[in-house]
Amino acid sequence: MDALNSAPARRSGQLGEEIEERIVTGVYPPGMRLDEQELATAFGVSRTPVREALIQLASSGLVEIRPRRGATVPEMSADRLCEMFEVMAELESMCGRLAARRILPAEQARLQEAHQACEAARDAGKPDLYYQLNEVFHRCIYDASHNGFLAEQATALHRRLRPYRRLQLRVRNRMDTSFSEHAAIVDAIIAGHGEQAAELLQKHVVVQGERFTDLVATLRQMNAPAAPEALATP
Amino acid sequence: MDALNSAPARRSGQLGEEIEERIVTGVYPPGMRLDEQELATAFGVSRTPVREALIQLASSGLVEIRPRRGATVPEMSADRLCEMFEVMAELESMCGRLAARRILPAEQARLQEAHQACEAARDAGKPDLYYQLNEVFHRCIYDASHNGFLAEQATALHRRLRPYRRLQLRVRNRMDTSFSEHAAIVDAIIAGHGEQAAELLQKHVVVQGERFTDLVATLRQMNAPAAPEALATP
DNA sequence: ACGATTAATCTTGTATACACAAACAAAACT
DNA sequence: AGTTTTGTTTGTGTATACAAGATTAATCGT
Numbered sequence: 088m089d090a091l092n093s094a095p096a097r098r099s100g101q102l103g104e105e106i107e108e109r110i111v112t113g114v115y116p117p118g119m120r121l122d123e124q125e126l127a128t129a130f131g132v133s134r135t136p137v138r139e140a141l142i143q144l145a146s147s148g149l150v151e152i153r154p155r156r157g158a159t160v161p162e163m164s165a166d167r168l169c170e171m172f173e174v175m176a177e178l179e180s181m182c183g184r185l186a187a188r189r190i191l192p193a194e195q196a197r198l199q200e201a202h203q204a205c206e207a208a209r210d211a212g213k214p215d216l217y218y219q220l221n222e223v224f225h226r227c228i229y230d231a232s233h234n235g236f237l238a239e240q241a242t243a244l245h246r247r248l249r250p251y252r253r254l255q256l257r258v259r260n261r262m263d264t265s266f267s268e269h270a271a272i273v274d275a276i277i278a279g280h281g282e283q284a285a286e287l288l289q290k291h292v293v294v295q296g297e298r299f300t301d302l303v304a305t306l307r308q309m310n311a312p313a314a315p316e317a318l319a320t321p
Numbered sequence: 322m323d324a325l326n327s328a329p330a331r332r333s334g335q336l337g338e339e340i341e342e343r344i345v346t347g348v349y350p351p352g353m354r355l356d357e358q359e360l361a362t363a364f365g366v367s368r369t370p371v372r373e374a375l376i377q378l379a380s381s382g383l384v385e386i387r388p389r390r391g392a393t394v395p396e397m398s399a400d401r402l403c404e405m406f407e408v409m410a411e412l413e414s415m416c417g418r419l420a421a422r423r424i425l426p427a428e429q430a431r432l433q434e435a436h437q438a439c440e441a442a443r444d445a446g447k448p449d450l451y452y453q454l455n456e457v458f459h460r461c462i463y464d465a466s467h468n469g470f471l472a473e474q475a476t477a478l479h480r481r482l483r484p485y486r487r488l489q490l491r492v493r494n495r496m497d498t499s500f501s502e503h504a505a506i507v508d509a510i511i512a513g514h515g516e517q518a519a520e521l522l523q524k525h526v527v528v529q530g531e532r533f534t535d536l537v538a539t540l541r542q543m544n545a546p547a548a549p550e551a552l553a554t555p
Numbered sequence: 556a557c558g559a560t561t562a563a564t565c566t567t568g569t570a571t572a573c574a575c576a577a578a579c580a581a582a583a584c585t
Numbered sequence: 586a587g588t589t590t591t592g593t594t595t596g597t598g599t600a601t602a603c604a605a606g607a608t609t610a611a612t613c614g615t
Binding site for chain 1 (some may be wrong): 595596597598
């Protein structure tokens with residue numbers, strides 16, 4: 088029963104976000120069974136809100152519900168992850184292309200501001216902070232595309248890929264290369280070079296997803312620590 | 322209470338699809354309030370499965386749930402629709418580019434088969450049938466991209482845009498132009514010309530979304546017929 | 556008569572209860 | 586001994602009941 092940590096009771100929308108957080112941070116690792124009753128007692132609520140949260144998360148792909156067989160955290164194969172990064176790259180690329188054409192002066196300022204904040208984090212050698220500011224940076228580009236629907240889609244996918252991207256930032260000095268790539272991207276967007284921005288963003292994202300070995304290693308690393316019984320893959 | 326037609330009782334997953342169907346076919350028009358109790362009695366089930374279905378539909382954007390204020394069919398502005406078509410065009414384009422590189426012989430056969438089926442529907446002058454086979458055709462391309470995640474995303478968005486695309490097919494002789502565009506797309510994919518396929522698909526989709534006047538007219542037409550009280554936008 | 560405040564009603568959000576289906580285990584039969 | 590069958594148990598799916606917030610209506614005050 089104590090596989091799921093107990094936590095203070097939360098309100099409606101909060102519950103889903105808390106479960107999502109625990110999934111993307113690996114507290115509930117891929118393959119883990121999510122028992123409604125357990126979650127309910129763990130969060131100090133009844134089964135109903137838990138069920139609704141799980142259904143919501145299932146629609147966005149973060150959990151998998153099979154009828155009459157309960158909910159589990161889906162195991163993302165390396166293939167699947169590559170597919171998702173491939174799509175992410177295209178969405179980011181599109182955002183960049185549109186942003187270069189449509190960005191407003193105020194948004195230019197915010198973009199450069201976010202970029203400089205990243206620089207500070209890099210210089211300070213704080214990968215966690217950099218990771219956080221990196222999200223802000225990318226969101227600036229999404230917004231500058233002036234396509235609200237696209238921005239939503241990109242944000243959602245970005246969120247889903249968070250845990251995998253996060254681990255990648257730690258290895259090597261990815262922070263440095265990431266930042267210099269950012270610099271080129273900012274220049275292209277400000278200069279209004281749509282295709283160039285698109286290309287740069289495509290590579291920027293693909294780099295994170297294309298190395299099979301790194302990814303598989305990342306996956307193994309994420310699967311290892313917790314849920315010993317759920318990891319048997321027969 | 323009889324704003325929502327009564328229907329025979331359905332089982333779990335079916336309910337969500339039935340509601341979705343009624344939304345995309347305009348039986349539940351944009352702006353309409355979806356009362357849980359009404360839907361429950363209309364479908365002959367309790368509020369619980371209705372609620373779950375609504376939550377699921379909300380995650381995919383087909384209904385809008387505001388906390389403590391119930392569910393409504395979201396009003397899609399012309400702007401919003403254009404945004405969605407813009408993204409759809411990019412996804413289709415990406416599918417085409419990948420398909421040209423990765424399509425297998427068996428998939429080539431299925432693609433051409435679907436294309437010929439469309440031709441038959443056009444020659445027979447059956448827009449409804451063409452519309453249906455058009456979906457099959459596009460799904461062939463999604464699958465041929467060999468990116469399952471991308472295929473899922475494209476399919477989902479395609480579904481959401483269904484009602485708007487459908488109306489567009491009726492006006493003019495869109496069937497003819499659509500079919501000849503399809504022909505060029507098939508050729509490009511079979512020939513392995515990724516960029517060309519991407520471009521053609523981009524235009525093929527954008528054509529449907531880019532004409533503001535047509536779209537706005539379409540929207541008006543959809544808003545007009547039903548739900549007289551829900552349409553008041555104060 | 557009009558506006559504000561309060562009461563009533565309605566709808567959502569949550570909890571509890573029950574029914575059925577699936578997985579597991581044990582026993583009987585081949 | 587292996588396999589099938591049946592009983593038990595666990596957990597999901599649906600229904601109903603209750604509580605809290607929101608909307609509407611009515612009443613009171615200015």
